[in-house]
Amino acid sequence: MSTVAPRPLRADARRNREKILAAATTAFREAGLDSQVEDIARRAGVGIGTVYRHFPTKEALVTALAEQHFERLAAIVEQALEQDGDPWTVFADAIWRAAEPAAADVAWCEILADAESRLPGPLPAQERLGAATGALIERAQAAGQMRADAGVADVKTIMCGLGHVATAGRAGAPLDWRRYLTIALDGLRAR
Numbered sequence: 001m002s003t004v005a006p007r008p009l010r011a012d013a014r015r016n017r018e019k020i021l022a023a024a025t026t027a028f029r030e031a032g033l034d035s036q037v038e039d040i041a042r043r044a045g046v047g048i049g050t051v052y053r054h055f056p057t058k059e060a061l062v063t064a065l066a067e068q069h070f071e072r073l074a075a076i077v078e079q080a081l082e083q084d085g086d087p088w089t090v091f092a093d094a095i096w097r098a099a100e101p102a103a104a105d106v107a108w109c110e111i112l113a114d115a116e117s118r119l120p121g122p123l124p125a126q127e128r129l130g131a132a133t134g135a136l137i138e139r140a141q142a143a144g145q146m147r148a149d150a151g152v153a154d155v156k157t158i159m160c161g162l163g164h165v166a167t168a169g170r171a172g173a174p175l176d177w178r179r180y181l182t183i184a185l186d187g188l189r190a191r
Contacts, residue, residue, distance in 0.1 A: 013054075016044070016046050016050055016054065017054045019044040019045060019046060020040065020041075020044045020046065020050070020051055020054055020055070020061070021061075021064060021065060021068065022044070023040045023041075023043035023044035024040045024044075024061055024065055025065060026043060027039055027040050027043060028062075028065065033062070037051055037052075037058055037061070040061070059120075062119075063119055063120060063123070066119055066123060066126075067123045067124070067125050067126075068125075069101075069102075070123055070125035070126040070128075070129050071125040072101060073098045073101075073102065073125075073129050074125045074126075074128040074129040074132060076094060076097045076098045077094050077098060077129055077132040077133055077136065078128065078132045079094075080093065080094035080097075080132075080136060081132055081135055081136060086143075086145075087136070087139040087140040087142070087143040087145055087146075088140050088143065088145035088146065088189065090136065090139070090140075091136045091137065091139070091140045091146070092185055094136060095155065095158075095181070095185065096181070098159070099159065099162055099177070099181055102159060102162065102163065102166075103162050103163070103165075103166035103177045104166070130152050130156075133152050133155050134151070134152045137150060137151065137152065137155070141190075144190055145189065145190050146188055146189060146190055147187075147188055147189070147190055147191075148190070150188050154188065155188075158181070158184040161180065161184070162177045162180060162181055162184075165177045165180050
């Protein structure tokens with residue numbers, strides 16, 4: 001069975017899609033996943049039908065934004081793989097660079113905290129992120145700088161936890177995600 005590659009979007013359709021994604025990013029950043037598609041359409045300056053033409057459901061829009069988010073995180077971690085230097089420092093620096101944008105966005109904190117139920121399985125960029133994170137972990141373990149029992153699932157759990165801490169901090173709880181990331185990274189170090 002052959003597959004046909006999807007046709008590239010016309011320039012105006014591509015611009016509309018980009019405007020919708022940008023508007024959704026802003027809306028979700030402000031109100032989290034409670035944002036309404038109608039508000040996103042208004043912000044993008046397009047009709048609701050245009051939004052649904054590109055994203056048939058709100059879940060499809062969330063998935064597209066999640067893929068963009070994981071793409072940014074994967075790029076950060078893959079870039080770290082190209083760096084020479086102390087394996088622990090390279091790993092920790094990559095985690096800090098990935099944590100900053102993740103903790104700054106309410107919607108992605110919510111999505112990452114509950115990704116399994118919100119996303120339709122692992123996304124391509126999410127898989128790339130996992131593979132690159134695993135490679136950084138292996139380097140640090142081979143150098144004897146990271147616990148031998150640490151893995152990608154641990155880093156994912158830490159990042160999800162940071163989402164909860166960042167969300168609670170924005171809601172007024174006296175929590176600082178940076179403090180918790182420092183504690184978590186200390187826990188991953190080899191003793």
